[in-house]
Amino acid sequence: xxxxxxxxxxxxxxxxxxxxxxxxxxxxxxxxxxxxxxxxxxxxxxxxxxxxxxxxxxxxxxxxxxxxxxxxxxxxxxxxxxxxxxxxxxxxxxxxxxxxxxxxxxxxxxxxxxxxxxxxxxxxxxxxxxxxxxxxxxxxxxxxxxxxxxxxxxxxxxxxxxxxxxxxxxxxxxxxxxxxxxxxxxxxxxxxxxxxxxxxxxxxxxxxxxxxxxxxxxxxxxxxxxxxxxxxxxxxxxxxxxxxxxxxxxxxxxxxxxxxxxxxxxxxxxxxxxxxxxxxxxxxxxxxxxxxxxxxxxxxxxxxxxxxxxxxxxxxxxxxxxxxxxxxxxxxxxxxxxxxxxxxxxxxxxxxxxxxxxxxxxxxxxxxxxxxxxxxxxxxxxxxxxxxxxxxxxxxxxxxxxxxxxxxxxxxxxxxxxxxxxxxxxxxxxxxxxxxxxxxxxxxxxxxxxxxxxxxxxxxxxxxx
Ligand SMILES: [Fe+2]
Numbered sequence: 001x002x003x004x005x006x007x008x009x010x011x012x013x014x015x016x017x018x019x020x021x022x023x024x025x026x027x028x029x030x031x032x033x034x035x036x037x038x039x040x041x042x043x044x045x046x047x048x049x050x051x052x053x054x055x056x057x058x059x060x061x062x063x064x065x066x067x068x069x070x071x072x073x074x075x076x077x078x079x080x081x082x083x084x085x086x087x088x089x090x091x092x093x094x095x096x097x098x099x100x101x102x103x104x105x106x107x108x109x110x111x112x113x114x115x116x117x118x119x120x121x122x123x124x125x126x127x128x129x130x131x132x133x134x135x136x137x138x139x140x141x142x143x144x145x146x147x148x149x150x151x152x153x154x155x156x157x158x159x160x161x162x163x164x165x166x167x168x169x170x171x172x173x174x175x176x177x178x179x180x181x182x183x184x185x186x187x188x189x190x191x192x193x194x195x196x197x198x199x200x201x202x203x204x205x206x207x208x209x210x211x212x213x214x215x216x217x218x219x220x221x222x223x224x225x226x227x228x229x230x231x232x233x234x235x236x237x238x239x240x241x242x243x244x245x246x247x248x249x250x251x252x253x254x255x256x257x258x259x260x261x262x263x264x265x266x267x268x269x270x271x272x273x274x275x276x277x278x279x280x281x282x283x284x285x286x287x288x289x290x291x292x293x294x295x296x297x298x299x300x301x302x303x304x305x306x307x308x309x310x311x312x313x314x315x316x317x318x319x320x321x322x323x324x325x326x327x328x329x330x331x332x333x334x335x336x337x338x339x340x341x342x343x344x345x346x347x348x349x350x351x352x353x354x355x356x357x358x359x360x361x362x363x364x365x366x367x368x369x370x371x372x373x374x375x376x377x378x379x380x381x382x383x384x385x386x387x388x389x390x391x392x393x394x395x396x397x398x399x400x401x402x403x404x405x406x407x408x409x410x411x412x413x414x415x416x417x418x419x420x421x422x423x424x425x426x427x428x429x430x431x432x433x434x435x436x437x438x439x440x441x442x443x444x445x446x447x448x449x450x451x452x453x454x455x456x457x458x459x460x461x462x463x464x465x
Contacts, residue, residue: 017047017048019048041292075401094393098395099133102178105201112129116155124186128196132180133150135175135176135178147159150182178376200377209422211341216250219252222427222428223301223430224429225256225303225431226282227258227260236286236430244291258276259303263303284322288322296327297336298329299333299334300332301332315329330345347410349410351366356386363411366411370408377402408425412445413442414450
């Protein structure tokens, strides 16, 4: 057991002065490697080691300090859970699971009958009733109405949403493979269902998100794209310095950690690091520069080295040898629990699909796109388009349980929203405009970080541009 003088000397040996508060803490907490852990977490140019460099120390609201180790629990999406794809039987399981769970959410609010029962009985040609189905086909008619073919395990039916009814506005946003409920009446010949109301799985209007009882702050970013010649190294260094002076407990990164290799034609000419291992090594070295007391959680995106089909597996060990021990790798999507606050991390490739399918949607409104996911309780409703989905036995892209925070990326444009108590965050990117984005007229919002106070769930945006 060391005394106060020996502790001070141990720091002086590494050319560091130490604040008496830290010495007192070390004396009170007889942990064998604590001094080494504190020294390891101190940024290079530090002169005095203050209490903020003690692992897991957080200020309280009245300015005093107490200790709580930032804790991360991976609720879903830990390594090895993404599974492989086993052909058509999983495909059937997958859609059955999607229908049962999303349909169940609608059924918890409104009573519904099987589609077959509706068609068979003549009673419902006079009476209003509700059915729940997955959208197999949807289009506008020549008269400007909207028509959807929906199916459950018993049968399918064409549903007409007339343009002169209030339900039409909701119906315009119907997309393939989402699960909806419709209330209305069947036509006399039993072939068409006239919808009056549309139900989606949605979030309860009285949803009250959990807030941490203990102090803690989490930083949200995505799309770092290390290896690209448009990666903003200077901005990242300013961000890293700022993190070193902070007491934030968590850093979450929602995919596209590196730029990857062969992701798009002629990418090579835009790469500063042309080897995928070296891209991850550079990224790992960047994370190692950040305070070791901070828990880092990183998930993959479509530029990362793993398969593109979602859920995307954890980035394999072979690529993460230079990653620090305080970094936890998770799948895409994943749910992590930070002091009781649940964060659903999803890279957001499906936003490409939704922008094509939802009238009026654009890349500038990633906040709205997150709302569209939450309303449908699904991260990637449209199957078989630009978002590849690995159809496993269960649908891992269903939003259940409901998180406090939905964290996305991919679009490279900042968006923040709050839909029925769920905070949606897309922090943008660490890459300036690429040639491809220039051609597509996409104007990114780089070098932003969003910080959320876990006690209030209030987001704050910081720029390092
Ligand atoms: Fe990206």
